[in-house]
Amino acid sequence: MITIEDLVRGGKAGAAAPAKSGGCASSSCGSSGGPDDLAPHIWEKVKDHPCYSEEAHHYFARMHVAVAPACNIQCNYCNRKYDCANESRPGVVSERLTPEQGARKVLAVAQAVPQLSVLGIAGPGDALYDWRHTRATFDVVSRQLPDIKLCISTNGLALPEHVDEIVGMHIDHVTITINMVDPEIGAKIYPWIYFQHKRWTGVKAAQILHQRQMLGLDMLAARGVLVKVNSVLIPGINDEHLVEVNREVKARGAFLHNVMPLISDPAHGTWFGLNGQRGPTAQELKKVQDACEGGAKMMRHCRQCRADAVGLLGEDRGQEFTLDKLPETIMVDTADRDAYREEVERKREAHRAAKAAAGALVREARDACSLTVAVATKGDGLVNQHFGHASEFQVYLADGAGVRFLGARKIDEHYCKGGLGEDSALAGIIDILADVDVLLCAKIGDCPKVELAHAGIEPSDDFAYEFIEPAIAALYARRRAGAPADA
Amino acid sequence: MAYKIIASQCTVCSACEFECPNGAIRMKGETYIIDAAKCTECHGDQPRCVDVCPVENTCVRA
Numbered sequence: 001m002i003t004i005e006d007l008v009r010g011g012k013a014g015a016a017a018p019a020k021s022g023g024c025a026s027s028s029c030g031s032s033g034g035p036d037d038l039a040p041h042i043w044e045k046v047k048d049h050p051c052y053s054e055e056a057h058h059y060f061a062r063m064h065v066a067v068a069p070a071c072n073i074q075c076n077y078c079n080r081k082y083d084c085a086n087e088s089r090p091g092v093v094s095e096r097l098t099p100e101q102g103a104r105k106v107l108a109v110a111q112a113v114p115q116l117s118v119l120g121i122a123g124p125g126d127a128l129y130d131w132r133h134t135r136a137t138f139d140v141v142s143r144q145l146p147d148i149k150l151c152i153s154t155n156g157l158a159l160p161e162h163v164d165e166i167v168g169m170h171i172d173h174v175t176i177t178i179n180m181v182d183p184e185i186g187a188k189i190y191p192w193i194y195f196q197h198k199r200w201t202g203v204k205a206a207q208i209l210h211q212r213q214m215l216g217l218d219m220l221a222a223r224g225v226l227v228k229v230n231s232v233l234i235p236g237i238n239d240e241h242l243v244e245v246n247r248e249v250k251a252r253g254a255f256l257h258n259v260m261p262l263i264s265d266p267a268h269g270t271w272f273g274l275n276g277q278r279g280p281t282a283q284e285l286k287k288v289q290d291a292c293e294g295g296a297k298m299m300r301h302c303r304q305c306r307a308d309a310v311g312l313l314g315e316d317r318g319q320e321f322t323l324d325k326l327p328e329t330i331m332v333d334t335a336d337r338d339a340y341r342e343e344v345e346r347k348r349e350a351h352r353a354a355k356a357a358a359g360a361l362v363r364e365a366r367d368a369c370s371l372t373v374a375v376a377t378k379g380d381g382l383v384n385q386h387f388g389h390a391s392e393f394q395v396y397l398a399d400g401a402g403v404r405f406l407g408a409r410k411i412d413e414h415y416c417k418g419g420l421g422e423d424s425a426l427a428g429i430i431d432i433l434a435d436v437d438v439l440l441c442a443k444i445g446d447c448p449k450v451e452l453a454h455a456g457i458e459p460s461d462d463f464a465y466e467f468i469e470p471a472i473a474a475l476y477a478r479r480r481a482g483a484p485a486d487a
Numbered sequence: 488m489a490y491k492i493i494a495s496q497c498t499v500c501s502a503c504e505f506e507c508p509n510g511a512i513r514m515k516g517e518t519y520i521i522d523a524a525k526c527t528e529c530h531g532d533q534p535r536c537v538d539v540c541p542v543e544n545t546c547v548r549a
Contacts, residue, residue, distance in 0.1 A: 070502035071541060080498050080541040096499065125500055132505075197506065199538040 042255075045172045045226055048117045049149055051299065052173060052226060052256060059344045062118035062151070063109050065102035067133045071125030072157050073193040073209065076271040077232060077262055080125075096124065099136035101323060106141050107330040109321050110148065114340035122153035122175075129158040131165070138169055144332050149173065153230070157193060157209055159216030167223050174220055175228040175258075176213055180238055181248045183207040188237050191271070214252065221253030228256040228299065233288055234272070235262070235280045243291050250296035257296040261285050282395075282409045283435050289407070300407050370399035371479060373472050374409075374433050374457070376441035383463050383471055387444035388416025393433060394468070398476040403469045409433070421447055430455045440471060489526035490534055491549040494518040496542050503536035503546060512536060523549060 038046070046052040050060045071080070097105065110116050119141055121127040127134045138150050152166070153175040166174065180186040186206025193205045200208060220227050229249045231242050238245075246257050262279040264272045280288070292298055374393040376385035392410040396403055409432050415425045426448055433439065436457050442464040444452075452459045463471035489511075492503070497518050504512040504519055511525035521536070528534055540546045 069498070069500040070505060070539075071500065072502070072539070074541060080500065125502070130501070130505075133501075194502075194539045197535055197538075198533060 042226070046255075049151070049173060050118065051151075051175075051258075051302070052228065056117075059115060059347070060117040061113050061115040062120055063106065063113075063116060064120045064122050065097055065105055065137060066124045067097050067099050067102040067137045068121055068123055068127045068130035069096055069125045069133075070130040071123075071155075072129040072195070073126070073155050074191050075155075076189055076191060076277070077234070077264065077273075079269040079273075081269065097323070099133050099140065102137045103140035103144075104326055104330060105321055105323070106137075106148070107144060107332055108326045110145055110337065111330060111333065112320075114336040116148070116337075118149045118151050118173075120151035120153060120173075126155055126158065127152045128154040128156075128162050131158070131162055135165070135169070138171070142169065145334075147334075147337070151175070153177070155209070156213035156216045157195060158212075160212060160219060163216065163219045163223065163225075166220070166225065171225070173226050173228070175230055176217060177230045177232070178213050178217075178245055178249060179232050179234070180206070180241060181210060181214075181245050182241060183210050185238055185241055186210060189234065214248075217249065217252045217254060226255045227253065228258060229254045229296065230258045230260060230302075232262050233259050233280050233285060235278060235284060237277075239280065239284065239288055242288050243295070246292040246295040254296050256299050257292060258299040258302045259285065259289050259292060260302055282407070282432050286406060286435070300405060369480065370397055371472075371476050372397055372406075372435055372437050373475065374436040374439045375468055375472075376439070377468065381467050381469075382465055383440045383468055384442050384465050386416070387439070387441040387448060387459065388421065389414055390441065393436075393439070395433075395436065396468070396472055398472050403472050403476075415448060416445075421445060426451055430457065433457055438475060440468075440475070488528060489523035489549045490521050490528065490536060490546055491523075492519050492521060492536075493545050493547065496545040498542060500541060502539045502541070506535040506539050508535065521546075521549075 046056070048056050048060050050056050050062050074080075106119055119138075121134045121137060134152065141148060142150065150169065150171045151173040152171055154177070156176040156178065159174075159176065179189050183203045183206035186209060187203045190206055190209060192199050192201045193209050194200075195205075195208055195212075217227055217229075227249075229245070231238070231245055233239055233242060242259055246259075249257060262272065262277070264270065264277055264279045266273045289298055289300065373396045375383055375396065376387055376390040377383060377394055378385045378389075390411070391414060392408050394408050395406045397406050398404075411429050411432055412425070415421055415429060430452065434455075438458045438460060439452060440460055440463050443461050444459050449459045460475075463475065492512075494517075499514075499518060501514075501519070503521075504514070507521075508529065509525045509527055511522045511527075512519055513522070534546070537546045
């Protein structure tokens with residue numbers, strides 16, 4: 001976490017913006033472990049992984065290849081014709097790839113995107129149940145690009161029998177989707193599992209899944225593999241339960257916990273979508289994430305990317321690398337990638353030095369007041385987006401201890417369409433930002449300004465084009481001194 | 488008797504090919520097909536291909 005004093009002193013020159021990121025604008029979010037508070041061998045493993053390290057996700061990109069279509073369970077939030085609706089954006093289907101095609105795509109992306117540090121296989125089915133395809137893809141890629149980190153995402157049912165091979169291939173990062181540790185709750189999420197050559201249903205199925213997930217987690221932790229646990233928050237089913245999941249997985253050695261909102265829409269054709277099970281509001285999600293703090297470390301910057309996503313978190317370049325656009329043969333030239341790594345190291349050093357030079361922390365919290373701030377940004381860590389053009393808002397919390405990133409909230413439609421504001425869009429935005437105190441943007445029209453203020457959200461373009469955290473810190477300092485945001 | 492795969496509904500996930508104890512399922516063109524000569528219907532137990540298939544009523548009695 002960056003302290004208020006660091007930022008106010010650093011001001012505009014302080015927090016160096018990540019070069020050409022175009023992706024997530026935050027520079028302080030999610031799991032904030034750094035080289036000082038993580039064991040060196042663990043820091044080495046996470047420092048370049050954009051999902052495991054908040055700092056890394058400004059410099060590095062990850063990609064997924066959809067080479068593992070076979071799955072051994074059915075979740076109520078998944079329609080197999082449209083992949084896992086909770087890890088994809090609605091209405092878009094991934095291109096299934098053979099391992100050879102997948103490997104070609106990885107090489108092409110590695111050439112075009114020097115920031116690529118991670119290759120993950122997350123589906124579209126289960127990466128471990130479909131191990132033969134996963135392994136074949138990793139075999140080719142690890143030979144040609146030995147510096148790429150290999151990452152896997154799984155439901156865990158088939159995990160225990162693959163741990164040896166996972167370790168043998170130096171796969172240091174495994175994500176397990178654990179939505180429950182209570183089979184009674186599991187029965188509401190999983191209509192069936194396929195295990196030992198047959199289908200199981202009901203509480204028994206959930207019990208088997210639970211036991212295998214716990215066993216798999218134990219085995220990975222014992223072998224030093226970094227485990228991230230993904231949990232899908234389903235209001236009315238596991239919202240109250242996820243705190244228990246958090247404590248249980250922490251006790252068993254999970255490195256990170258990522259609580260994601262259920263994505264549910266009848267148009268997806270999922271059981272939840274068709275049966276009226278809604279996803280959580282941003283406030284409900286925040287409440288559960290907050291309740292989990294203190295247990296397993298929380299990841300807050302997850303973008304629920306697709307099984308075929310490419311790019312920095314928040315920016316998907318998948319469409320540039322579809323099969324038809326890949327060259328026949330790809331020459332692997334690591335010069336660009338090596339140069340990029342050196343550049344990142346230089347930037348990181350500069351950032352660390354600046355932070356250190358900022359001096360001792362001031363823990364002053366005179367009135368322990370906190371400020372929830374929504375920011376409209378299009379990247380580079382700046383307050384640089386017009387209110388009307390924003391498709392999402394980055395939400396931060398400022399209090400006596402510093403400025404913390406809470407998460408990104410997507411909105412359904414832009415407020416501004418062809419020069420005119422849409423009232424219904426504005427109502428939707430106000431709903432999503434109900435708990436926000438101040439909204440920072442580069443520009444905002446009079447009408448939405450008034451509506452937001454009426455709803456208790458103070459809009460401000462005072463900090464247009466400034467770095468986000470210093471702006472919030474300055475805003476907070478002003479507020480503490482008693483002046484309104486617009487002074 | 489054997490089972491067959493309704494091609495229009497098949498998501499081509501390959502799980503059935505993987506699970507079939509007789510190697511009766513293979514890729515043909517854009518979809519998977521079951522070789523009736525090799526299919527034993529899993530000897531009266533619930534067929535594995537049906538159990539693992541993610542789309543209801545897609546792997547059915549021929």
